[in-house]
Amino acid sequence: MSILEVKDVGKRFGGLQALSDVNLSVAENSVHAIIGPNGAGKSTLLNCFVGKLIPDTGSVMFDGQSVLGRKPFEINQMGISRVFQTPEIFGDLTVLENMLIPCFAKRDGAFELNAIGSVQSDKEIGDRAMQMLEEMNMADKRDMHAAAMSRGDKRRLEIGMCLSQEPRLLLLDEPTAGMARADTNNTIDLLKQIKNERDITIAIIEHDMHVVFSLAERITVLAQGTPLVEDTPDNIKGHPKVREAYLGETA
């Protein structure tokens, strides 16, 4: 059963055909990686899933409903959460406040004019946020300024914020880009743990082969805007077309 169904998607920027004839199907409760060389159209494709871009042709269905033409916040409310290449968190707020915001968004929807109630006395939301911080091992940092944390911690917080909304599909855009080896391994462990503990589908765009091969159950290789192959990690490793297009001689 597939949760994300991409059919014949094409996108052109001026003279550049960024995506053409992309067909892709992400199975529910799987980890699906999309890899490809620079400029292959990975980020463009991801942006088509979350409402940042609208493809010129084709369709993107999430759980039987089209996401095209919907705004990012509407798509999030449908159950898709996105983690960015550079962690996007609320840097001016404390770690706890960062966690409170997605909890409010999950319970109260896209807009709720509650100008008189008190954040502090909302037990339900407060407990939920603290529980999530504990799951992320960040409870001791609750009063810290989010901007003051290390890159790895910011990433952990961002993933925690996404998970607090119990999304059905988690999209990760190069989650370990620019990270030190230790932080990368921590992130891989965290994602593995998430996968084991939750009913969640993860779609991941990644450059780092170490990350891809330790997480993915299925891999789509994108080259020049078109999927080249889709297969299991083991088959992808040995695939001649992939070696040629992406992995090069060293792989």
Place this chain on the structure above:
Amino acid sequence: MFGLAKKDATLLLVVVGLTLLAPFILNPFPTDSAMAQFNAGYPDLMQRFVIFGIFAIGFNILFGLTGYLSFGHAAFLGVGSYSAVWMFKLLSMNVIPAIALSVVVAGLFSLLIGYVSLRRSGIYFSILTLAFAQMSFNLAYSVLTPITNGETGLQLTLNDPRVLGISQTADGSIPVTGLFGLEMRSTYTMDVGAWAFQFNVGYYLCAVALLVAFYLAIRIFRSPFGLMLRAVKSNQQRMNYTGLNTRPYTLAAFVISGMYAGLAGGLMASMDPLAGAERMQWTASGEVVLMTILGGAGTLIGPVLGAGFIKYFENIFSKINDNVLHGWFSFMPDGLENFVITIIHPFIGKGWHLTLGLLFMMVVIFLPGGLVEGGQRIAALFKRGKKDDDGADTSKATTPAE
């Protein structure tokens, strides 16, 4: 207390004390002393402190929380004033309906301007609001003369068709604004020794409005809505991808701050029933920006402090002239006296803007958090001093900022 955390309740009580006792606090010098000109405890000025305090509190809900810098808030203040004066002309001299209409009309007007301006952010938003405010000013000044009475300003006349009230009093003069019979202008003077303290009905009406406005601002700051507004300032991208629609949040903040401005405008007209287009000019919009930044944007008490600071300078420093200076420095030899006065001259009287400008620059450079940050630093110094002395735990001391 009142649904507030202890720290906020303390702050509210301090503000209650300060506003209610203002006629004493602002009048520290005996009436006949040389320092009497530094007294600010007369009704006209006290009303202004409080009214501009309300204006700045409202502005801070938009600018301090969401970071959207509006350069057109004076338009809402002006619209509020015009609405109130029309209410006095047509309905009654009671201030309640006038102020209510001011808030409603300013709210509707800010809904319109906010809806359009909030399509852009950053400098483009500021320019859009500035353009709208200048358009409003010019409309009020020339085009909409039947409603605004152009450059003369809208005033009460002897033949206003007042539905619930009289067009003129028995002795043929214009009736005065009041609250169910209490005249806004009536003042009780209490003479204590060499001091004269003035208690004015209008001031206390404004003070009550300020306290309500301040209380609501605390509630907004601590509410989920306030948290979302701070999130808008911090990272709109993350907000959108967290399932939150930023547009209605910013629009609601814009309308709320517009209503605060309308309340200030309505109170202004209630104290003195006239309204002129100059209230909507861009310099007036800039003034509230200065007040908020000077006091501390994003803090609760900062805008009130900033408003008081600027209005005090405007009214007190501008009154010091060369004669006053000669009085102060008469102990010096003639040549030196004239030299000192020549140096100080540009900074006083009509030059008060120069002094204010220099102070503003110093605050922005050395205290980016405004006067509130200054207060916090001083409090921190004291705390450290105390700790060194007796090692007592002073971590519970309140910070006025939050």
